[in-house]
Amino acid sequence: MKRILPFLILAAIFAIRARAAGTLTPKTSTEQPIQIVSHDVNVVIDNGFARTEVVQVFHNPNDKDVEAVYSFPVPKSASLSEITIWSGDREMNGEVVAAEQAKKAYAEERNAGNDAGLGECSCNKKKDDVEFGSYKFSIARVAASADTKIRFVYYQPLTIDTGVGRYIYPLQEGGTDEAAKSFWLRNAQVEQRFAMNVELKSAWPVDEVRVPGADAEAKVTKIDNGHYKVAIERQHGDLSHALVLYYRLADNLPGRVEMIAYKPNAAATGTFMMVVTPGIDLKPITSGADYVFVLDVSGSMQGKLATLAHGVAETMKQMKTGDRFRIVAFSDHANDVTHGFVDASPQSVEEWSQKVAALTPQSGTNIYAGLELAIKGLNADRATSVILVTDGVANEGIIDPKEFRKLLKSNDVRVFGFVMGNNANWPLMRTIADASGGFYSGVSNDDDIIGQILLAKSKITSEALHDATLKIGGVNVSDTTGTVIGKVYRGQQLVIFGRYAKGGRANVTLAAKLTGADKTYTTQFYFPETDTANPELERLWALAMTEDVTAREYAGVMPETEAENAIRDIGIRYQLVTDYTSMLVLSDGDFAKRGIDRNNKQRIEVEHAAQTVRGQQGAQSWRVDSSQPMFSGQSHSLGHGGGGAFDPATVLLALMLAASAIATSRRC
């Protein structure tokens, strides 16, 4: 049995300034940087996915027209779907085409002095002119001394983890693209207003909503048990800190199966997103275990090591009698800091916490060396977990994901990866987690670190399901993602995307092993013949498919060119910006001139119509197993800690009372 304490990661990230979103100006340019006048973010979180709309106004302080370039970290699993640019009275919208075609067309329009825009992504592949892990928006012509407005929209699935939902507005990047850093000057200051409005709709009661780090300025309004609005407004803000919103569902909710489907008519192919929240009794693990902390001390961790050390210390304090730990640090090479395992006693925890605090950053990020050293000399009789903390991209030593997979498949360890910052190499982290049966999580620098620690602790100090698979019978489904699951940890939600041809009664079975015994959980429900409520599902499914293709490429089971073609095809068909597709923004006339079909325009019209209908409704319940529950138990929740605490005002009352007591007793 294994236990993991992933506290370190979060602490390292917390309160560390790294590179931000912002406008980019070449360092060699003689022009003044484009200014960000205002930045408005509107988010709707509605039962399983989030729609984020960003509206930004730029100002050109120069006395000539210039091109504006804006960089924005790619949120995890985001599908960029709309870009609108207003230049004066002119409104231009975007269509997704092949990346080379988009780049060429944009360059031609820009060189001709026309209005145009381009949205590109270096999502998982490095590009020469786009920062890794970022979207890059280019606007060909921002008029001299004038404003230009840009609006973009992306969708993301959001899962609930141990009863806690989490939304990150990812302004902060990991800071590892050295080439980009050396080329661009970044302006992340908002001259006037930064505003964020979040509407949360949940069919299940929500107990609490928080924005860690911005609790004081966030105005949280409860409209109903599962309906909240959160508003944050700042003057002269900056875009260097991510905003993280947590919402905690009520305790004692049932294990359940929920499904959203989109099928515009009986003849069309339907799309579904099924979310399984297990209600299985996973008992706490009580035996001693080994933990290996693999810590990134590369140059980009400069300024983060103090909080990393704090996180390590807090993590080790959570260990129990019988646990052992080992610390491996890596930069361009790996180093065994503890020279083997150390018993987790209070004295050794204190001693090694101080030594970790004294680590100094080096250059290079050689994740492979760190993992390889961590796996050496393990005790086969003890459960071992590896906690990997890194803030960016592997750029030294072995970087081929297939080699990582081979390394981890040949050893019986679980790796729990925590990535600091928003432009991490997600496919590599997924490869590492999948190959070892662990999990991975991104942590924003402004995340609620200790909250993430508690979530991870809950997972790794409890039993888990093994060899889990999900089968759907009775309905002809295809192009599914997420059905081969592997391990299911406490509090984990399973998300399955897929297509289906015809509605009907489906049998859904989750099969797994728990402490060696076979377990099956089944239910039956209907796939709808038509459902028009959530057309955005097609983009979410398409994004899940591209992530699956990338994971298979990284695992070495799909050739690179085949993966590239598959992603390009999906991106164009479902209008997603990917490594191989970009969004070209032109006027209606220019699209017609170039013979580019308005597929995205049609798709957006359908989505907006559905959003208008949903906007007038409360949260809808999408539970489909009510009549035949798949699970008999309750879903996992974090459990509350409670405390008795006097505040300073009450202590003052106590002092006053004591004074009056003394005065009275003297008089008597």
Added chain:
Amino acid sequence: MLSEALQYQRDAVNAGQWWRFATASFVHWSWDQVMWDGIAFVVLALIAARLWRVRFFVAFVVSAIAIPLFVHFFVRGVDTYRGLSGVDSALFALVAIRIGGQAKAPVLHWICFVAFASKIAFEMFSGSTMFVRELAPGVASLPVAHLVGAAIGVVAALLPELRLQCMQLFDQRSDRILESLHAYGEWFSG
């Protein structure tokens, strides 16, 4: 690690670690919590122990154990508990009631008493504490701990009154019995 071994923890108590009912009030989630709870405890305990030793002892011991017990049986959603403020609430109520019963309790006393009672009422009505939002990540301050503590303090403040009256009544009856015996003895010897 010591704090984890001494805090109230539902699954540990269910597994037989009952000592946690007695120790939970004396561990805390943060140094901040230790400081404020500690100051209130020292101030109130010195007054109460000096003026009403037995009542102080009753309030202190009963609240320290009863509050984690209450959490265990009646606050099912809470899995862990630490903190001294429930005991502090018991001592606050004890001192406030005892002083309030005196003939010449100062105005300041009544201000404190009303403010404290209002705070507890607000906490119970709103479901959250007035000032302390979160003691540690995932750990919320529990208003009911203050209410239970205050109730125990009230009982500790009043119960000795009854005992004292019973003692006085017993003394009176004892005196009468002795007088009767004396009279009988005189008659017998007489």
